[in-house]
Amino acid sequence: MSAQIVSRRRFLQLASAAGAFSMLPRFAHASDLDDPRMAWFRKAKFGMFIHWGPYSLASVEASWPIIRPSEKWKISEAEYRALAKQFNPVKFDPDQFIDVARSAAQQYMVITTKHHDGFCMFDSDYTNYKITKTPYGKDILAMLSEACKRRGMPLGFYYSPPDFTHPGFRDTSKLTKENWDGEPDRPEWSSYLYYMELQLTELLTRYGDCKVIWFDGLEHQRKYDGQRFLNLIHKLQPNTLVNDRIGVRGDFVTPEQFIPKAIPTKDVEVHAIDTNVVFHDGVPPASEFQLWETCMTINNTWAYNANDHNFKSTQDLIRALVEVASRGGNFLLNVGPQPDGLVQPEFQERLRGIGNWLEVNGESIFDTTYGPIQNVAGVRTTSGQDHVYVHLLEPANGTLALPDFKRKVASVRSLATNQMLRFSQNERSITVNLAQPFQAENVNVLALRVI
Numbered sequence: 001m002s003a004q005i006v007s008r009r010r011f012l013q014l015a016s017a018a019g020a021f022s023m024l025p026r027f028a029h030a031s032d033l034d035d036p037r038m039a040w041f042r043k044a045k046f047g048m049f050i051h052w053g054p055y056s057l058a059s060v061e062a063s064w065p066i067i068r069p070s071e072k073w074k075i076s077e078a079e080y081r082a083l084a085k086q087f088n089p090v091k092f093d094p095d096q097f098i099d100v101a102r103s104a105a106q107q108y109m110v111i112t113t114k115h116h117d118g119f120c121m122f123d124s125d126y127t128n129y130k131i132t133k134t135p136y137g138k139d140i141l142a143m144l145s146e147a148c149k150r151r152g153m154p155l156g157f158y159y160s161p162p163d164f165t166h167p168g169f170r171d172t173s174k175l176t177k178e179n180w181d182g183e184p185d186r187p188e189w190s191s192y193l194y195y196m197e198l199q200l201t202e203l204l205t206r207y208g209d210c211k212v213i214w215f216d217g218l219e220h221q222r223k224y225d226g227q228r229f230l231n232l233i234h235k236l237q238p239n240t241l242v243n244d245r246i247g248v249r250g251d252f253v254t255p256e257q258f259i260p261k262a263i264p265t266k267d268v269e270v271h272a273i274d275t276n277v278v279f280h281d282g283v284p285p286a287s288e289f290q291l292w293e294t295c296m297t298i299n300n301t302w303a304y305n306a307n308d309h310n311f312k313s314t315q316d317l318i319r320a321l322v323e324v325a326s327r328g329g330n331f332l333l334n335v336g337p338q339p340d341g342l343v344q345p346e347f348q349e350r351l352r353g354i355g356n357w358l359e360v361n362g363e364s365i366f367d368t369t370y371g372p373i374q375n376v377a378g379v380r381t382t383s384g385q386d387h388v389y390v391h392l393l394e395p396a397n398g399t400l401a402l403p404d405f406k407r408k409v410a411s412v413r414s415l416a417t418n419q420m421l422r423f424s425q426n427e428r429s430i431t432v433n434l435a436q437p438f439q440a441e442n443v444n445v446l447a448l449r450v451i
Contacts, residue, residue, distance in 0.1 A: 037239045038251065038291060040154070040211070043367045044107035045325055046358075049158075049295055049302075049334035050097070051112050053119050054083035054134070056304040056339045063116035066164065066176040077175055084119060088135040092341025094147035100335070100343050101153065104351035105358040107366070109148065110156040110214050110332060113141055113203060116180075118165030122207070126198050129165050145207040156212025157203050161196065161224045161246055168192030184223040193225060197232060204236040211239075214254075215246040222247035243293070244270070252291040252330075259320060263327045263370050264290040283374055293330035296320065298347055304336040311346050314353030315442055321354065321365065322391045322443055326380035328370035357442050361415050364389035364445045373402060389415075390446040396438045400446075405430045407450040415445040 055062050058075055065073035066080050101109055114120045120130035122141035131140050141157075148155040162182060163169050168191035170179040183189065204210055213233055217224060226248035233240050244250040253270035264270060265288040298317070299308045312320075317333065324331040335347045358365065364382055371381025371388055378394035379402070390402065405425070412421040412432050422433040430448075438444040 037241055041241055041252070041293075041330065042291065042328075042369065044154070045330055045365050045368070046104070046106050046321060047108040047110060047156075047293075047330060047332045048097075048101045048104070048106045049110050049332045050337065051115075051158075051302040051334060052337045053112065053115060053117075053121060053303070054087040055080070055115075055117075056336060057083050057086055059303075059305040059307055061301055061303050061305075062112065063160075063164070066117065067180045069177055077177075080117070084129065084134055086135070087131070087339070089140075089337070089339060089341030090136070092136075092140060092143070092337075094144040095151070097144065097337075097343065098147060098151050098153050100348055100351060102355075103348070104333075104355040105362060105366075106333070106351075108154040108156060108211060109144075110158055110212055111141065111144060112158040112160075114160050114163070114199070115158075116160045116162040116164060116216070116218065118163040120199075122203065124199055124202055126195060126202075127165065141203075141207055149208050154211040155209070156214055156241075157207075157210055158214040158216060159200065159203065161215055161217045161221070163192070163195070166192055166195055168195060181219055182223065189223075193228070196224070196229065200229060200232060201236065204233065204240070209239075210237055212241045212243070214243050215250075217245045217247065221245060226250075245272070252293055255292065255294045257296055259294050259323045260292070260327060260329075263374065264292045264329070266290045283370065283372055286369075289328055289370070292328070293332050294324055295332040295334060297334045297336075298350055302334055302336055304338050304344065309346075311350065314350045314357075317350055317354055318357050318442055319393065322380050322393070325365045325368060325382050326371055326374075326391065361443070361445045363387075364391065364415065364447065372407065373405065376403070386449060386451075388448045388450055390432075390448060392438050392444045392446070396434055396444075398434060400432045400434060401429055402432075403429045409448050410451045411449045413447045413449070415447055421446070 051062055053062055058080070060073050060075055065075050066077045069077070097109070111121065113122050118127065118129050120127060122130070123132045123139040124130055132138065145155055162180070164176045164180060165172065168188040169182050171183065224246050226246035229246060230242055230248060233242055241252065242250040244253045253264060254272055255270050256272040263284055265284050267288065270292065299311045301308045321331045335343050337343055363384065368382035368384045368389065371383050373379060373381045378392065380391040380393060382389045388407065392400070409423065409425055409430055412423045413419065414421060419435060421435060424431050432446060
């Protein structure tokens with residue numbers, strides 16, 4: 001374990017997922033929290049997404065260069081397919097992946113076991129388009145899952161229902177761009193669903209405890225007979241959570257590359273690419289809350305791209321985490337490892353920066369749910385068992401007034417300085433006297449102990 005991880009031991013003990021939380025959020029829905037499948041996820045809040053495969057060699061996205069060929073990608077389908085013959089990530093170390101995640105205080109990981117192109121990062125018996133048939137020759141998923149088990153890092157599997165290499169999914173004599181959405185009207189379709197069943201069975205019986213199956217079904221997801229696979233997953237690993245991208249609702253919904261502007265509830269559907277989704281206007285009853293997770297990239301691409309230097313700043317990523325947590329969601333932040341198996345320095349730098357902030361402010365994120373104050377400019381709130389946490393997104397000088405705060409406050413503390421702050425409260429609001437200006441570059445947090 002690195003010196004940085006050791007220095008965070010006390011914090012990580014407090015914030016570890018995998019059942020270390022003993023307190024339940026005050027506003028959480030009891031029936032959900034009675035179910036450990038959902039309880040750990042609601043508490044974890046922050047995870048690492050890993051998009052990785054032969055496509056990293058060409059600095060292109062997974063699968064999309066053969067779905068929608070263009071000058072942007074500068075690669076033919078034949079060239080894309082041939083990348084697997086060169087893929088040899090000799091510097092891959094599963095412990096390094098875990099070290100990087102823990103430097104950011106991320107509580108779980110989700111790795112691409114198979115993307116739409118059909119390439120498997122595990123040793124499936126049912127295809128030769130897989131990691132063990134590359135020059136590398138080793139089962140990366142087996143290595144990562146063993147390390148995660150040994151080090152107590154919850155692991156989930158991204159599995160794409162589309163598979164462009166399988167003749168049951170589509171007529172593979174054609175280019176992928178002609179029939180990439182699959183052909184469920186062909187008689188071969190049933191053989192493809194059976195192939196999915198075989199591979200999911202491999203994933204759920206060979207690689208240990210799977211916390212999440214993260215489907216990514218592209219369009220017309222109902223063609224996959226999602227309930228069939230929910231039943232299979234629940235039979236093989238009853239505690240595994242399933243997302244919403246296989247034509248059935250699943251356990252949680254997954255906005256992609258955006259953060260909902262309000263709290264998701266169970267009476268709406270989330271569309272992964274709809275950036276204008278509006279949900280509950282205010283604070284919904286706990287029984288209506290919809291478990292959710294937003295996934296996002298650090299730059300503009302999911303896979304490693306040596307040409308993409310448009311990195312989000314550490315400050316912007318911290319603010320994104322706060323925004324997500326303030327609405328009760330999880331933040332699944334993506335890394336695309338390099339072709340050699342290392343995580344690029346720019347990602348590591350930002351993840352460490354988030355971890356530094358969480359070392360001070362983690363209690364305002366982990367084991368919390370959405371806060372009682374929503375839609376107030378410059379302020380985001382989360383709720384723990386006996387605290388409401390106020391995140392200051394804008395500079396604040398002198399005093400901070402919070403309207404419609406109805407819970408009785410016993411004390412106010414700055415997490416950054418551990419200093420107790422003076423405050424006054426009436427039936428309509430609470431006013432906090434700030435002992436010093438709060439610049440809020442990295443979001444300052446006040447902990448309000450409520451009684």
